[in-house]
Amino acid sequence: MASDLPVIDLSLLPSTFAEKQNLSDLEGNNELKKLREACQELGFFHVVNHGVDKALIEKMDCASRDMFSLPEEVKKRAIFPIPSAGYSPPTLGADGKDSMPESMHFPGQSVLPNSLDQICTKLWPHGNHQFREIAHTYNSHMMSLSQRIIQLIMFGLGLDVSKYYKSDLFSSFIDGYVRMNYYLNRKDEKESQNGYKTSMAHTDIGILTILYQDDIGGLQIRTKEGSWINVKPMKKSFVVNLGDCLQMWSNCRYRSAEHRVVYGGLKQKQDRLSVAFFYIFExxxxxxAPEELINEENPKKYNVAKFGDIIERYVQLGPKLGGSNYFLI
Structure with a gap:
């Protein structure tokens, strides 16, 4: 079943928040209402008028494709011994299920300092200043956009944005990183008969994810009822989804949804590209969860957890379960 995600127009919402700004200041604002409902129901939405220049997005698309077009032996130079860092070759699950795309991870400063420079040096020993500059600029814009979105999310929860956004948690322990994904449309004996592959269904464990995807499609979200819906690509937009940490921090007011990508197939002739920015904690x-979000009707759902412990449980339990489940009360 195909679905149009809620579309949030950021030009109709505040770009900054005053001290102790009240929710009543935006009473009747349709965009805020749509944002709140999207966070509660799907955990996914499009953002438009986001302020990221179209030319930068196009450059990032081209730079990503150029990088993936490098010879395999070159890309493998950027394989790192730590998880979610550097190059990961594509993997194919039985009958095409639980496959993983070819990807390049650029971890944040708290995991691998100066990862962009380290990876670029391995791929291009003589330098590739253009790629570095594009990737660095894109990462910077994604961090700024994430910071704006999280403030809107806090405001939609009825919280004092100035209090929580400036708290130690969101001012001192924030990180972010880019992962480029390339979904090859290649027929393989292990694939299902129709040629489709399905990436491993999972939730994102961070705060939120901002996704650029081309117009090939394939992204699917699992609804609260358990069915899978297809997300239609939308030009000039980013897809935003909430992660496990935000579900925990919001005391389950907002939702981290399971998702996957179905790609390839006889009718699809092109490969699929996406670039994900993960806004995470250190x-x-x-x-x-803030005390304001805990009451008799909404009792505390999670024990206090360190993000590092959530990652550890995520690895142990598997991405279909998510690392946050272990910390449920």
Missing amino acids: EKAEIK
Whole structure:
């Protein structure tokens, strides 16, 4: 079943928040209402008029494709011994299920300092200043956009944005990183008969994810009822989804949804590209729901947890379960 995600027009919402700004200041604002409902129901939405220049997005698309077009032996120079860092070759699951795309991870400063420079040096020993500059600029814009979105999310929860956004948790323990994904449309004996592959269904464990995807499509979201819906690509937009940490921090007011990508197939002739920016906490950050979100009707759902422990449980339990489940009360 195909679905149009809620579309949030950021030009109709505040770009900054005054001290102790009240929710009544935006009473009747349709965009805020749509944002709140999207966070509660799907955990996914499009954002438009986001302020990221179209030319930069196009450059990032081209730079990503050029990088993936490098010879395999060159890309493998950027394989790192730590998880979610550097190059990961594509993997194919039985009958095409639980496959993983070819990807390049550029971890944040708290995991691998100066990862962009380190990876670029391995791929291009003589330098590739253009790629570095594009990737660095894109990462910077994604961090700024994430910071704006999280403030809107806080405001939609009825919280004092100035209090929580400036708290130690969101001012001292924030990180972010880019992952480029390339979904090859190649027929393989292990694939299902129709040629489709399905990436491993999972939730994102961070705060939120901002996704650029081309117009090929394939992204699917699992609804609260358990069915899978297809997300239609939308030009000039980013897809935003909430992660496990935000579900925990919001005391389950907002939702981290399971999702996957179905790609390839006989009718699809092109490969699929996406670029995801993950807005996350540093490993030592402690996730604890604000007292304002806990009451008799909404009792405390999670024990206090460090992000590093959530990652550890995520690895142990598997991405279909998510690392946050272990910390449910």
